[in-house]
Every structure is written in structure tokens, then in C-alpha cells.
Amino acid sequence: MRAYTLGEWGVSGEDPGLIQDIAKAINGQYSAIACYEKLARLAPTEEERRQIMEIRQDETNHYREFYQIYVRLTGQQPQIAVEPCPDDYKEGLEFALKDEQNTVDFYLEIADKARDPAIKKAFTRAAQDEQNHAVWFLYFWTNHCRCRCKQP
Numbered sequence: 001m002r003a004y005t006l007g008e009w010g011v012s013g014e015d016p017g018l019i020q021d022i023a024k025a026i027n028g029q030y031s032a033i034a035c036y037e038k039l040a041r042l043a044p045t046e047e048e049r050r051q052i053m054e055i056r057q058d059e060t061n062h063y064r065e066f067y068q069i070y071v072r073l074t075g076q077q078p079q080i081a082v083e084p085c086p087d088d089y090k091e092g093l094e095f096a097l098k099d100e101q102n103t104v105d106f107y108l109e110i111a112d113k114a115r116d117p118a119i120k121k122a123f124t125r126a127a128q129d130e131q132n133h134a135v136w137f138l139y140f141w142t143n144h145c146r147c148r149c150k151q152p
């Protein structure tokens with residue numbers, strides 16, 4: 001197993017699989033930031049737009065936090081690749097809702113696997129934010145469908 005140098009954290013002792021998961025989490029965060037920017041522009045009301053931008057700010061905070069963790073664990077910067085996201089508002093909400101739900105589970109798995117308490121805490125707290133985001137997207141989706149998806 002490759003040994004990672006941790007700087008102030010000392011030798012990490014973290015599983016290489018965990019490092020890969022953190023890299024995947026960073027990509028997910030980067031993609032969510034781009035996706036929510038697009039969704040905010042498509043939002044039908046100012047209130048929704050503002051809430052989506054607040055969610056986007058949370059994702060930016062997660063991105064920065066995970067990025068720092070990755071650099072401290074590996075001494076390297078992660079490779080970033082953006083995942084696509086729908087151009088249609090309703091499809092975008094569904095995409096975001098499912099992605100947030102899946103991300104909750106993924107981050108809790110990372111928190112379980114990590115040995116470092118700081119990593120456990122960062123991912124547990126981010127999972128709580130994602131759960132909250134999922135509820136917001138479900139609310140917007142329900143509103144959107146109540147207003148626009150009914151047949152006349």
C-alpha cells in the first residue's frame with residue numbers, strides 16, 4: 001500500500017480507496033456548483049433562485065473543504081472533470097434531487113471509512129447539508145409540477 005504524507009496530520013494511514021472517494025466527491029461538488037448556477041438562472045421565482053444560490057454556496061464550501069483535505073492527504077491537487085447536468089428546469093430539479101440523496105449515502109460511507117476525525121466530521125456535516133438540499137429540491141419539484149405539470 002502506498003504511504004501518504006499528511007503534513008501537519010502526520011502519516012495518514014487512510015485507505016487509498018478513501019483517497020479515490022474523496023477525489024470523486026470533489027468532482028461531484030465541482031459539477032454541482034456548475035449545475036446549480038444553471039438551475040438558478042432557470043428558476044421561475046426570485047425566492048427559488050435565491051435558495052438555489054444558497055445551496056450553491058454550501059457546495060462551494062464543501063468543494064473547498066474536500067479540496068484541502070485531498071491536498072493534505074496526498075500532497076497533490078486533484079484532477080477535476082465536470083459531469084453534465086440537464087438544461088431543462090424540471091429535469092434539472094429531478095437530477096439534483098436524486099444526486100443529493102445519493103450523495104448523502106456516499107458521504108456517510110466516506111465518514112465511516114475515514115480514520116481521521118477531521119475527515120469524519122467534514123463529511124458527516126456535508127451529508128447533513130446534502131439532506132437539507134434534497135428536501136429543498138423536492139419542494140421546488142413539487143411546486144413546479146403542481147403549477148405546470150397538470151393537464152388542463
Ligand SMILES: [Fe+2]
Pocket residue numbers: 029032058059062126129130
Ligand atoms: Fe455538497
Ligand SMILES: [Fe+2]
Pocket residue numbers: 032055059100129130133
Ligand atoms: Fe448539495
